[in-house]
Amino acid sequence: SDCDENNGGCDTLTKCSISGSKRVCGGCPTGYAGTGDQGCKPRLTGLSPSDGTLEPAFDPNVDTYRLRVPLLVQRVVFMPTAPTGSTVSLNGTALDPAGTWTAPVLRLNEPTKIDLRVTSSFGVSTPYTVTIERTGSQQSYIKSSNSDAGDQFGFWADLSGDTLLVTA
Numbered sequence: 150s151d152c153d154e155n156n157g158g159c160d161t162l163t164k165c166s167i168s169g170s171k172r173v174c175g176g177c178p179t180g181y182a183g184t185g186d187q188g189c190k191p192r193l194t195g196l197s198p199s200d201g202t203l204e205p206a207f208d209p210n211v212d213t214y215r216l217r218v219p220l221l222v223q224r225v226v227f228m229p230t231a232p233t234g235s236t237v238s239l240n241g242t243a244l245d246p247a248g249t250w251t252a253p254v255l256r257l258n259e260p261t262k263i264d265l266r267v268t269s270s271f272g273v274s275t276p277y278t279v280t281i282e283r284t285g286s287q288q289s290y291i292k293s294s295n296s297d298a299g300d301q302f303g304f305w306a307d308l309s310g311d312t313l314l315v316t317a
Contacts, residue, residue: 160189161271180232181269182210190275191267193237195230201281214279218255221308225252225281227263234270239263255283293317 151157151172157165159174163185166173174185181189192209201218205211218225227250231237239250240263255261261281268274291313293302302317 159185160187162189162269178232180209180235182275188273189269190273191232191235191269192275193229193231193265193267193277195228196265196277196279197228199226199228201225203279212275212277214277216279216281218281218283220257220283222283223254225255226250227252227265227279229265229267231267232269236268238266238268252281255281257283259283291315 152159152165152167156163157172157174159165159172160177160183162178162181163175165185166175176185177183177189180192180194182192183189193207194209196203196207196214198216198218200222201216204215204217207214216225227239228248229237229239229244229250230248237244237248242250244250252261252263261283263279263281265277265279266274267277293300296302296317300317303315305316307314
């Protein structure tokens with residue numbers, strides 16, 4: 150039979166069968182894209198950052214994303230998921246056993262590019278790119294209503310949530 154040798158030329162993740170007198174390759178399993186005839190490529194099944202807004206919203210068929218994070222966020226933790234039997238690496242580093250990866254400290258107004266790769270157990274891989282933007286803009290101007298020389302306004306400041314405490 151045409152399917153006996155090398156799975157009939159079908160991708161190893163699919164099943165070869167005979168329909169009439171023709172060889173037919175099954176579809177790729179969940180989490181993979183392509184056809185059984187031409188190969189199955191692993192795709193991300195999820196991509197969750199700890200902070201920020203992923204643009205566009207996650208779609209396994211989209212391979213380029215932008216993540217905008219607030220000014221006060223210095224690091225982002227990624228929790229990508231992939232099909233069973235595949236591995237995920239970010240900037241060449243395989244995920245830790247918990248399935249998370251922490252980005253390096255983000256610079257203000259300097260995009261950080263993350264290269265993400267999903268690799269099947271057969272060595273076929275799919276690349277993704279996430280560009281992280283840590284941005285901020287001035288929302289308010291604060292000044293003392295009765296400032297005198299030597300008051301040291303702003304000598305100490307602390308932020309909690311959306312509350313700013315400034316000493317004088």
